[in-house]
Amino acid sequence: xxxxxxxxxxxxxxxxxxxxxxxxxxxxxxxxxxxxxxxxxxxxxxxxxxxxxxxxxxxxxxxxxxxxxxxxxxxxxxxxxxxxxx
Amino acid sequence: xxxxxxxxxxxxxxxxxxxxxxxxxxxxxxxxxxxxxxxxxxxxxxxxxxxxxxxxxxxxxxxxxxxxxxxxxxxxxxxxxxxxxxxxxxxxxxxxxxxxxxxxxxxxxxxxxxxxxxxxxxxxxxxxxxxxxxxxxxxxxxxxxxxxxxxxxxxxxxxxxxxxxxxxxxxxxxxxxxxxxxxxxxxxx
Numbered sequence: 524x525x526x527x528x529x530x531x532x533x534x535x536x537x538x539x540x541x542x543x544x545x546x547x548x549x550x551x552x553x554x555x556x557x558x559x560x561x562x563x564x565x566x567x568x569x570x571x572x573x574x575x576x577x578x579x580x581x582x583x584x585x586x587x588x589x590x591x592x593x594x595x596x597x598x599x600x601x602x603x604x605x606x607x608x609x
Numbered sequence: 610x611x612x613x614x615x616x617x618x619x620x621x622x623x624x625x626x627x628x629x630x631x632x633x634x635x636x637x638x639x640x641x642x643x644x645x646x647x648x649x650x651x652x653x654x655x656x657x658x659x660x661x662x663x664x665x666x667x668x669x670x671x672x673x674x675x676x677x678x679x680x681x682x683x684x685x686x687x688x689x690x691x692x693x694x695x696x697x698x699x700x701x702x703x704x705x706x707x708x709x710x711x712x713x714x715x716x717x718x719x720x721x722x723x724x725x726x727x728x729x730x731x732x733x734x735x736x737x738x739x740x741x742x743x744x745x746x747x748x749x750x751x752x753x754x755x756x757x758x759x760x761x762x763x764x765x766x767x768x769x770x771x772x773x774x775x776x777x778x779x780x781x782x783x784x785x786x787x788x789x790x791x792x793x794x795x796x797x798x
Contacts, residue, residue: 570648570721582754592634
């Protein structure tokens with residue numbers, strides 16, 4: 524029993540690793556159980572899970588298309604037009 | 610032939626006047642650099658001009674130009690990710706630093722503030738996050754934002770940039786740990 528627990532019980536470092544791995548690829552069934560068991564008892568890792576999620580969402584928001592229109596410098600526009608004459 | 614060339618020149622002048630600001634805004638949004646964004650727009654028009662035969666007047670010029678620009682943006686990051694070298698020492702330092710967040714049993718050394726929801730209440734959160742991202746090694750900065758910059762799934766990005774998936778999520782893990790720590794530190798002060 525103790526041996527089984529050892530296999531299933533992750534360290535915090537490993538648990539946070541799986542939280543990030545999950546965003547890239549599917550976890551194996553064992554990994555899923557391991558992670559679930561860990562976060563059930565570890566409040567620090569549950570918090571990490573939420574923090575990671577917030578960071579992801581904010582990064583996504585930062586990269587959302589901006590409605591703000593910028594102007595290409597007229598110098599560059601001229602350069603582009605000049606290039607077309609070649 | 611000459612009249613043809615003249616006609617496409619006029620057409621192009623119109624496109625430059627009509628779309629260059631929009632293309633530039635998009636390129637800047639994706640690269641955060643005015644210089645690079647300008648270059649990408651110029652390359653886009655140049656490629657479009659040379660491939661005008663491939664443009665079918667059925668499609669919208671704006672859509673066509675944007676698809677060329679998006680390819681240029683991916684190419685830019687492909688090239689850049691090849692240059693991303695993080696020296697072995699630097700890499701080891703970053704890994705060591707994040708290892709230091711855990712004790713010898715790999716448990717968190719310090720309890721974290723359990724009320725992370727208040728992160729979102731702070732109007733400064735975005736600017737803190739941006740500062741913290743800038744603190745990461747350059748290729749880590751890109752990896753952690755790549756999904757959103759390129760609008761692609763991580764698995765596809767790994768394939769395009771020729772990074773193994775395990776390498777990608779291990780870097781994401783370390784980068785995220787550093788971000789978490791950095792945000793918490795900026796909070797206290």
